[in-house]
Amino acid sequence: MKSIIVIEDIDCSVDLTGKRRKRDGDLSAKKDGGQGKEDQNQSRVTLSGLLNFIDGIWSACGQERIIIFTTNHIEKLDPALIRRGRMDMHIELSYCGFEAFKVLAKNYLDVDSHPLFGEIKSLLKETKIAPADVAEKLMAKNHKIDVDGSLKDLVESLERRKKHQRDHGDDHKKKIGGKKLGIFRGLF
Known part of the structure; x- marks a missing residue:
């Protein structure tokens, strides 16, 4: 199986x-009167x-x-x-970089290049954002949103996030889109 x-x-x-803690029977006794x-x-x-x-x-x-x-x-x-x-395997999943963005843009918008790619690349270097957040911006909410609209929406979102991260310093960076570690064990 x-x-x-x-x-x-x-x-x-x-x-x-x-x-690792030593089991302490007194701990529960103190909380509930020993019951x-x-x-x-x-x-x-x-x-x-x-x-x-x-x-x-x-x-x-x-x-x-x-x-x-x-x-x-x-x-x-x-x-x-x-x-x-x-x-056996420890895999760190990080923030979205430009190469990951290009894959997402191809998958969601079917584009390999666009005039906004340069600006997006620059913003991704300076902003911590999870790939799922980028994908959300690239997914068409309805058929009226075009490639330009989706990419402009992403640029605006990256600019807001960059400003917010800059204003809130390192403490905020740790809270948004944090890195998640997948630990695997199995036969492959």
């Missing part, structure tokens, strides 16, 4: 922050359980399986989860 398992935003799904009710109503995925699940799936049968984790914060994950041998 061929299968793909995807766990999106693994850094948010479970506490896999790399800060342990808080833990009774919550299902928990632990780092140990997840590692056993991954290793168990991998070692079971010789079937083709791919496990994909995505995260915006690889530094928060426990090294045991992302070490080589457990996760």
